[in-house]
Amino acid sequence: MMTLKRCNFDSLFRRSNSVTTLFPFPSISTTSPYSSSNDVSKNKTALTQEELTKINLLLPRLCLSNNLTTAIKLTSTALLTNPPPNCLSFSILIHSLTSLPDMTKSMSLLTILRHTPEAYHHLTPITTMLVTSYMRRKRPKEALKVYQWMLRPGSRCKVESRLLFGVLVGGLCGVGWVLEGLMVLKDMVCSGFLPGARLRDKVCRSLLREARVREAVELDMAFCCCFEDENGESAKKVVEYLDSVIRNWTD
DSSP: OOOOOOOOGGGGGOEETTEEOOTTOHHHHHSOTTOOHHHHHTSOOOOOHHHHHHHHHHHHHHHHTTOHHHHHHHHHHHHTTOOOTTSSOOHHHHHHHHHSSSSHHHHHHHHHHHTOGGGHHHHHHHHHHHHHHHHHTTOHHHHHHHHHHHTSTTOOOOOOOHHHHHHHHHHHHHTTOHHHHHHHHHHHHHTTOOOOHHHHHHHHHHHHHTTOHHHHHHHHHHHHHHTTOSSSHHHHHHHHHHHHHHHTTTO
């Protein structure tokens, strides 16, 4: 198996049949994304700032030309070099992936990164961006699928962002997926995050739209107690109350 080699990024912008090609980049076509990290690291060299800049310039061109398979390969191969956080821009790729009618390519990217140890510290930012983008497009099913992928046993992702929880809870309640929103809200509180006033208001309003007035009032009161409780006992009571609401939702 050919190991990752230093790439001549000056030739990445050569074109063939009006489509940007990466034929001077042998690792894309010949290096398996599931190759052993030991095999790769023996000959791995860090990308220069110039090469990283060229990758960030090339990714939008690939995405805008609907060449997402190559964009995914370029991204996953670049991550094999274990670049520093925030040096690669994933926003255009995430935007393009969540614009597709299905999740095939999104899950393909996550599967590749799952088997790429060098990319583990990029997994949480990428999955967070996917969840946020899907939710902003009002695609709750897809957002929840990525969120659940993050929570799977043995996952390298950490759901530790108040922003991610807020986007999911607020978005789910906003599109009428109130039960699912309450489930994520429970995860949020269990992770040590309390919703702010605007998010609590959104949750309570969604409960009121479901004609669950008692639940809305009691949940709001329970959260108010949390901010006055320094021992954290009130947060436990919120989790217990959410458990009971979720369990009795269809009764």
